[in-house]
Amino acid sequence: MTTTLKKPQRSARKPKGDGHLRRGEILQAAERIFIAEGYQGATIRRIADEVGVSSTALYMHFRDKDEILLEICDGAIEELLHINTEISGQPIDAVARVRLMLDAYMDFALTNPNAYQLVFCGPAGLLSTDKQQMTRDLGDRCYDKFVGVVREIGASGRLRTGNVESAAQTLWTACHGLVALLLTRPTFNWEPREDLKAVMLDGILYGLMTD
Amino acid sequence: MTTTLKKPQRSARKPKGDGHLRRGEILQAAERIFIAEGYQGATIRRIADEVGVSSTALYMHFRDKDEILLEICDGAIEELLHINTEISGQPIDAVARVRLMLDAYMDFALTNPNAYQLVFCGPAGLLSTDKQQMTRDLGDRCYDKFVGVVREIGASGRLRTGNVESAAQTLWTACHGLVALLLTRPTFNWEPREDLKAVMLDGILYGLMTD
DNA sequence: GCGAACACTAAACGGCAATCACCCACGGGC
DNA sequence: GCCCGTGGGTGATTGCCGTTTAGTGTTCGC
Secondary structure (H helix, E strand, O other): OOOOOOOHHHHHOOOOOOHHHHHHHHHHHHHHHHHHHHHHHOOHHHHHHHHOOOHHHHHHHOOOHHHHHHHHHHHHHHHHHHHHHHHHOOOOOHHHHHHHHHHHHHHHHHHOHHHHHHHHHOOOOOOOOOOOHHHHHHHHHHHHHHHHHHHHHHHOOOEOOOOHHHHHHHHHHHHHHHHHHHHHOOOOOOOOHHHHHHHHHHHHHHHHEOO | OOOOOOOOOHHHOOOOOOHHHHHHHHHHHHHHHHHHHHHHHOOHHHHHHHHOOOHHHHHHHOOOHHHHHHHHHHHHHHHHHHHHHHHHOOOOOHHHHHHHHHHHHHHHHHHOHHHHHHHHHOOOOOOOOOOOHHHHHHHHHHHHHHHHHHHHHHHOOOEOOOOHHHHHHHHHHHHHHHHHHHHHOOOOOOOOHHHHHHHHHHHHHHHHEOO
């Protein structure tokens, strides 16, 4: 029991100079490139160059490329979860909380376009499902916060149509559609973003719930 | 054995076909693979193998890979344009026509998932804008048909909120959001598709227009 | 001091889109 | 009957990509 442990020294051994910093450096460099140039531009070699190490070195700290980018996305989504948690606890009308959440969701997408697209717009097979598990869990927790408030509305009989789940999924996907197309088709002749957000929120909340 | 033959077994090489026949063969093979395996799976080599020619031969008939796949998408979108044109001319209430169009749009996306994702969900920089010109034009004509009907509704004072353009864009993007997430996150715990479509259409039409 | 773990590297692998330098059967003008 | 331009075709190559392998020097616990 007390002997022949595989990794006892690993934790006992204090990380020396560079080792424990490297991971953070990689994440920072990857985030810069990813934000500036998106998924296609954030190649292993570019990131490694930015850090000043060989591309192989990245595999010391991450299993593969997607793990790096998804960890960046996780950071962003944690922010969203925090926002949702805060809104969910506010002592205001449930519909107002739903509106705040959806508004924050759209703002989140527009402020983190590359992270949002990677997580929510990525073609079905681009990222393998199991690698996304962590990110998915975070997203699900955001969704759960959201459903909780919609459930309140349903419990007080204010859902105009559908059940709680279908109403929540409709609200979510509608807002997703707006920001997704704003991001992926920037050359389209869009009305002002704030106008579209307002029309979307007014319309869909009015359409699905009663005051 | 016969002599003086360099490559007697070269029957693998296709008999010479006229240029335009070969072009059609390539499109058909590409469509099969594209439908079955999506953008990532439809590589130049796979398509060329399927046709039975070298990968280089594809560049005789198409400028690059995207031109092949976009031409497939164009065919699909032409169908949608045809459907929209038919609906647009039907002698029924304008709101009913809008509903039919949106319903057809979502059906189109769900029956042509890969084409839909390539055209409407593709990350901002995946396909260069100019290569998509033809496809974009087709999409715009579909949208124009749609806006035309929304304009009728606006002209008769039945828009509850926003102007014609923002209402049309809101309706379109909301429906896009639903099908886009249904396609890209197939493992999510969705309500039945038909239920979601109904709640979305009921909700958003009720929210944006009066009867 | 020594062996093991660590942080890292150069080189290579296989796959991708795209390009290059050819090759050759065909058909019209001579 | 011969010549030759041309269009459809090819294998080799380029230059990316993510990832793997084998190896190098430094450092640390013992």
